[in-house]
Amino acid sequence: MNRRTLMLLAGAAPFTSALSQTQFPNRPIRVVIPFPSGSSTDVIVRRLGEHVSKTLGQPVVVESKPGASGLIAARAVLSGPKDGHTLFLGTNSTHAANLYLVKDLGYDPLKDFVPITQTTSNTLLLVVNADLPVRTVQEFVKYAKERPGKLSYGTGNSGGLVAVQLLKMKTGIDAVPINYQGTAQATTDLAAGRLEFMMVDPVVIRPFIQSGKVRVLGLSSKQRLPSMPEAKPLAESGISDYQYASWGGLFGPDGTPPDVILRLNQAFTQALTDSSNEKFFGDLGIIPSPSRPEVFQAFVQDQVKVWGELVKEAKLTPQ
Numbered sequence: 001m002n003r004r005t006l007m008l009l010a011g012a013a014p015f016t017s018a019l020s021q022t023q024f025p026n027r028p029i030r031v032v033i034p035f036p037s038g039s040s041t042d043v044i045v046r047r048l049g050e051h052v053s054k055t056l057g058q059p060v061v062v063e064s065k066p067g068a069s070g071l072i073a074a075r076a077v078l079s080g081p082k083d084g085h086t087l088f089l090g091t092n093s094t095h096a097a098n099l100y101l102v103k104d105l106g107y108d109p110l111k112d113f114v115p116i117t118q119t120t121s122n123t124l125l126l127v128v129n130a131d132l133p134v135r136t137v138q139e140f141v142k143y144a145k146e147r148p149g150k151l152s153y154g155t156g157n158s159g160g161l162v163a164v165q166l167l168k169m170k171t172g173i174d175a176v177p178i179n180y181q182g183t184a185q186a187t188t189d190l191a192a193g194r195l196e197f198m199m200v201d202p203v204v205i206r207p208f209i210q211s212g213k214v215r216v217l218g219l220s221s222k223q224r225l226p227s228m229p230e231a232k233p234l235a236e237s238g239i240s241d242y243q244y245a246s247w248g249g250l251f252g253p254d255g256t257p258p259d260v261i262l263r264l265n266q267a268f269t270q271a272l273t274d275s276s277n278e279k280f281f282g283d284l285g286i287i288p289s290p291s292r293p294e295v296f297q298a299f300v301q302d303q304v305k306v307w308g309e310l311v312k313e314a315k316l317t318p319q
Contacts, residue, residue, distance in 0.1 A: 024084050024260050025058040031250075032063045032077050033089045034070035035157065036182035040201040040286070041248060044120060045089050047280060051271035056263075066181045069158065070094035074107050078253050084260035088113065088251045095251070095300055096307035097158035103318045110304065113251040115296040117265050119272060121287045122246045123221035124163050126234060127205055127214045128197045129190055137218050137237035140197070144173035151175040151196040154186030159246035162307075163199035163220050165314035170239050190214060201246070202228070202285030220244040225285045244310075247289070247303070249296055265293055 031049065035041045042062060049060030065073040070093055080086035088094075095109040107113075126137070134140040144151050155161040155177050168175065178195060180186040183204045189195050190205075191213040198205070199220060208214045218234040222243050225231060234242040250268055252261060271277060272290040281288050291299065 028059040028061050030061050031087045032073045034073035036066045037064050038184040039182050040203040048271045052267045055267045082253045082255035090251050091248045092246050093158040096303040100311040116250040118249040118289045118291045118296045120248045121289045123219050124199045126217045141171045148174040153197050154178050154195045156180045156183030156186045160199045163244045227283050
């Protein structure tokens with residue numbers, strides 16, 4: 001490429017940027033999520049979408065494409081337009097864990113997607129069916145050890161899977177995993193007594209906690225939740241050094257214009273820092289965690305390394 005061409009491109013850059021700013025958005029923004037309707041991801045995006053649609057002047061439409069560990073949703077976004085109107089709500093599953101848990105991923109989470117902002121950081125709850133005769137973590141571990149291979153738990157994403165694997169490894173319990181496309185159906189089965197326990201997002205299990213159908217035994221993170229002050233971290237309940245937290249974030253397909261990424265970052269950051277939304281998420285046990293695109297990119301790169309260690313520690317193999 002010669003010097004004249006470079007100068008022409010450099011001179012066109014501001015015009016191109018201004019053009020995409022004025023044209024974006026010119027139709028509804030579609031956010032594809034890798035989990036079913038009713039999941040915590042669905043609740044989060046719909047809440048944020050209400051705020052963002054007012055800021056950007058276009059509806060934010062949530063499209064659920066569950067299954068295949070997030071591959072269906074990720075590939076749907078990558079096959080769509082790269083203009084900011086089709087986005088992906090990725091998680092630690094789709095953008096870190098899948099690199100180690102899925103044999104034929106079909107996409108590169110670091111190269112094929114451009115980060116917009118982290119949305120949330122989420123602790124998980126260790127919950128049991130209310131009919132299980134245990135009320136503390138110690139009682140649960142004792143009960144499970146007396147019944148090796150007899151208890152079953154549901155997993156709807158890699159976060160819940162790894163969290164339970166770490167629990168099993170650190171306590172020596174033996175339990176059977178039942179895989180679901182998402183956590184919504186798994187929690188329904190837990191409440192109905194078809195499962196004995198789970199590690200699950202607070203937002204998904206909250207209605208069953210309130211109805212008394214499931215019981216909270218502890219938190220996966222070392223940080224307590226203001227909305228559940230009585231719930232103790234597992235690390236404080238006899239399982240030393242136990243710590244786990246999942247996260248979510250917004251991505252666009254690689255090739256999305258930088259100025260569009262910045263505008264989306266500003267709109268979603270505004271939504272995440274809105275006082276009413278902060279209270280809404282706080283009441284559900286979700287921590288809003290907005291970040292600039294470059295900060296989120298560094299975070300995801302670090303998470304890829306962290307999840308490599310977590311998967312190795314949990315002794316999981318690609319499927």
